[in-house]
Every structure is written in C-alpha cells, then in structure tokens.
Amino acid sequence: MNQRTATPRRRPLPRRFFARDTVLVARALLGCTLWVDSGGTLCAGRVVEVEAYLDERDPASHAGRGRTPRSAIMFGQPGVAYVYLVYGMHHCFNVVTETTGRAGAVLIRxxxxxxxxxAMRTRRGSSPDAELCAGPGRLCRALGIDLAWNGLSLGGRLRSVANKPGPGRVWIAAGEPPAQVISGPRIGIRRAVERPLRFCDPESRCLSRSPGLGSL
DNA sequence: GAACCGATTGCCT
DNA sequence: GGCAATCGGTTCG
Structure with a gap:
C-alpha cells in the first residue's frame, strides 16, 4: 500500500502549483494528499485517480462552450475548489487550474x-474500505463536501468572509508520486472520448474503475 | 418558462 | 448488464 504507513504531509501546496497547464497539474496531483476539515472532523486521502478538463477546445469540459454562470469559476483564480452537482444527487470535487482568465480544472475521482x-464510514454507510472514496460522488460523500464548498480557496486556512465561517477547510499537500501512471479516456462523458485525460496510479486498490490502456 | 441533459451510484434482474 | 433516482445548468421556443 502506497504511503499507508508514513505520516502524510500537511502543508498546503502554493497557489502557483495550480497555475500551470491542466494536464501537468493533473499528473502532479497523483500521490498528493487531499485534506478536508468538515464540521470539525479531519479527513485525508492519497490522490490516486484524476481527470483533466480543459478550456474551449475541450467539448467535454464545462468550459467547452465558453464562459457560463457555472463554468465561470474555471476561468477564475487557480487553486480554488470547483464543486458541482451531477445527476441531481452526487457532487464532484475539482481544483481550478491555469492562470486567471484561462479555463481548466482537475476532477479528483x-x-x-x-x-x-x-468519519468516512459514518457518512458513506457500510461499504468496503477500498470503496469509501473510489469515485467522485463517493469521495465527496465520504469527505462531507457539497455545493457549499464551491469557490473555496485551497489555502488550508479558515475562510473568514464577513465573520461567517465556511463549510470547512480543504487543501492539498505534496506527497510521494506513484511509481507508474496510466492514462486513458475520461469516464462518463460522451464527447471527446478519445482524449486520454484520465490519469491514475495502477497499483492503487482504491480506483473507481480499472485503469485504462495506454501508459505514460 | 419548459424541456432536456448529465464529469454517478446502487440496486435490480 | 440494465436502469431509476433527482435537480441545477443550459438550451430552446
């Protein structure tokens, strides 16, 4: 098990880490530690599966048809959480990438x-440990992330806006990169299926699906 | 406004 | 493997 015994690092990655090419950031996020403090409960997990969503050139991206009220956040500051609702019941957690003005985000799968x-088991109900956070919807459920987290900065500090506490804190710390990275088509999309923008650590037992073909 | 569509999951056959 | 659940965003009239 990767990093299972080592104590994960906690220091938040700087904003400039995310202000880069989206595919670069996606690959670099593998092995990092996602920290979430929700309702005073601290959870963390090693990132093992991600997907890159690009700008206007990517039809599968929410930014694929330009700036809309929803996708505007993808054009905004990097290092910000982008959370949205899918299928009316599941949440997806993304990290905004690229410099301000250019759209991009990485979905943590x-x-x-x-x-x-x-805490994860409490939120998710009975399910095998390997499946607690194996999937974008499961991950958000297990970590207590919902729409209220949309727009939060991944600074690791309490967001103090008008003295109102946010839903919690979320940040990402550096970790040990996986020995191997497999890329493949993104999951659950109909457009741009040929693009290998899904990246995962094939040695992890916590993937949402088996690794795609085509190694990088 | 109304209709349509999901970056999913879990339960069913 | 098939499919229902469920609602915000986007598109169309």
Whole structure:
C-alpha cells in the first residue's frame, strides 16, 4: 500500500502549483494528499485517480462552450475548489487550474483513505474500505463536501468572509508520486472520448474503475 | 418558462 | 448488464 504507513504531509501546496497547464497539474496531483476539515472532523486521502478538463477546445469540459454562470469559476483564480452537482444527487470535487482568465480544472475521482476513516464510514454507510472514496460522488460523500464548498480557496486556512465561517477547510499537500501512471479516456462523458485525460496510479486498490490502456 | 441533459451510484434482474 | 433516482445548468421556443 502506497504511503499507508508514513505520516502524510500537511502543508498546503502554493497557489502557483495550480497555475500551470491542466494536464501537468493533473499528473502532479497523483500521490498528493487531499485534506478536508468538515464540521470539525479531519479527513485525508492519497490522490490516486484524476481527470483533466480543459478550456474551449475541450467539448467535454464545462468550459467547452465558453464562459457560463457555472463554468465561470474555471476561468477564475487557480487553486480554488470547483464543486458541482451531477445527476441531481452526487457532487464532484475539482481544483481550478491555469492562470486567471484561462479555463481548466482537475476532477479528483478517487483517493486512498489515510485519515478519518471512521468519519468516512459514518457518512458513506457500510461499504468496503477500498470503496469509501473510489469515485467522485463517493469521495465527496465520504469527505462531507457539497455545493457549499464551491469557490473555496485551497489555502488550508479558515475562510473568514464577513465573520461567517465556511463549510470547512480543504487543501492539498505534496506527497510521494506513484511509481507508474496510466492514462486513458475520461469516464462518463460522451464527447471527446478519445482524449486520454484520465490519469491514475495502477497499483492503487482504491480506483473507481480499472485503469485504462495506454501508459505514460 | 419548459424541456432536456448529465464529469454517478446502487440496486435490480 | 440494465436502469431509476433527482435537480441545477443550459438550451430552446
């Protein structure tokens, strides 16, 4: 198990980490630690599966048809959480990438639980540990992330806006990159299926699906 | 406004 | 493997 015994680092990655090419950021996020403090409960997991969503040139991206009220956040500051609702019931957690003005985001599809597994089980109900955070919807459910988290900065500090506490804190810390990275088509999309913009650690047992073909 | 469509999941056959 | 659940965003009239 990767990093299972080591104590994960906690220091938040700087904003400039995310202000780069989206595919670069997506690959670099593998092995990093996602920290979430929701309702005073701290959870963390090792990022093992991500997908890159690009700008106007990517028909599968929410930014694929330009700036809309929803996709505007993808054109905004990097290092910000982009959370949306899919199928009327599941949430997806993304990190905004690229410099301000250029659209991009990385969808976190799966993490290996490292901290707070009890809380995850409580939120997710009975399910095998390997499946607690294996999938974008499952991950958000396990970590307590919903629409209220949309727009939060990944600074790791409490957001103090008008003295009102936010829903919680979320940030990402550096970790040990996987020995191998597999790329493949993104999951659940109909457009641009040929693009290998899904990246995962094939050695992880916590993936949402088996790794695609085509190694990088 | 109304109709349509999902970056999913879990339960059913 | 098939399919229903469920609602915000986008598109169309």
């Amino acid at each position: 799966a993490v290996e639980p490292l901290v707070g597994e009890d």
